[in-house]
Amino acid sequence: MKKIIVPTDFSEYAEYALEVAASIAKKEKAQILLFHMIGVSRAFFTENKYQEYAEAVYYMKLARKKFDELLARSYMKGIETECVVQNYKAFSELNDVAKEKEADLIVMGSHGAGKILSMFVGSNTEKVVRHSDLPVLVVKDRIKNFEMNGVVFACDFEQESIHAYRRAMKFFAPFKSKVHLLHVNLPGESFRDTSQIEEKVRGFLLNAEGSEKRMGAVNYWNDYTTEQGIYTFSGRVNADLIAVLTHGRKGLAHFFMGSLAEDMANRSGWPVITFKMD
Structure with a gap:
């Protein structure tokens, strides 16, 4: 940097x-x-x-x-x-x-x-x-000794997220951050069982890195909302930072303006870093 x-x-x-x-x-x-x-x-x-x-x-x-x-x-x-x-x-x-x-x-x-x-x-x-x-x-708060030792990286593991995922992992590498990859599983039509999620994540990692070695770093969390799942999990692992992907022109109205990331900025006790999807 x-x-x-x-x-x-x-x-x-x-x-x-x-x-x-x-x-x-x-x-x-x-x-x-x-x-x-x-x-x-x-x-x-x-x-x-x-x-x-x-x-x-x-x-x-x-x-x-x-x-x-x-x-x-x-x-x-x-x-x-x-x-x-x-x-x-x-x-x-x-x-x-x-x-x-x-x-x-x-x-x-x-x-x-x-x-x-x-x-x-x-x-x-x-x-x-x-x-x-x-x-x-x-x-949003004063942090005297800012660290990125523990990062919760919330990801949907869709193929369109691969390039942003690569940029994020490259960004965190020099800091030797422990990156907790997180998939929040929601009830309703979007719900998937464990085997379905693992299959999706495995395919994502193979395309993103050519390896399944990070499968062990992926955490699956069931909750009623994505943001609440991110908060709760981040507290469990005592995270320093939350990382999320943004959709750029297609979906950033969801960030800071009425949806996931605004709720995160309003309620979370963590700094948030965004990586833009292509």
């Missing part, structure tokens, strides 16, 4: 994300890119009126001051950092910034109640995660 992007509005929740990013950066000797949008009217930059120009300069100086305050934090010591202040741009285009900067990870802050920090409210959050080809790590 070479570079981590941390979007910030300078809130305490954004700083929680920065502290986690710093922990990862130190272990991986990675650079942090602090990214802030000032949202100033374009007229401030294009018109010659003194007052408007002065206000634009004020916002820029204020952002720089806040950057300096963050960089002075003890947890940022020894980390190579680049600060970017940019006028308003669609958050869906943050993926373009990540590609331009050759980043490997985006770390975002979130309110404890599940509401993303103010700069990422509502559809903007959805756009960031939906359009990001990078893993997106969402943090």
Whole structure:
């Protein structure tokens, strides 16, 4: 890992994300890119009126001051950092910034109640995660010594998930994470017996890795909802992190906006990392 992007509005929740990013950066000797949008009217930059120009300069100086305050934090010591202040741009285009900067990870802050920090409210959050080809790590509490020793990776083991699964396993490998693969079995029409699930998982692993060696790392959990199964199992194994796959353009409305991942962000006591499916 070479570079981590941390979007910030300078809130305490954004700083929680920065502290986690710093922990990862130190272990991986990675650079942090602090990214802030000032949202100033374009007229401030294009018109010659003194007052408007002065206000634009004020916002820029204020952002720089806040950057300096963050960089002075003890947890940022020894980390190579680049600060970017940019006028308003669609958050869906943050993926373009990540590609331009050759980043490997985006770390975002979130309110404890599940509401993303103010700069990422509502559809903007959805756009960031939906359009990001990078893993997106969402943090909502202060974690002084962030670890990824134990990861619960919830997966449906459908063939369309294979590429995202490979990316996730590659991501966790340098951290030597113990990845608990999890299949939540639900009642109703989607219910499958043990032999059916094992057959599905075996086929998935053979296609994804050419081997069944991870069969022993797959856990099967019966519950009434997927999210409750993930929470309960994560508590049982004392997980540091929950990993889920997103469907990008096809299904990210289910993430942070009324379904599985929003419920996870609202109720879970764990940070959540997403990997986009192709």
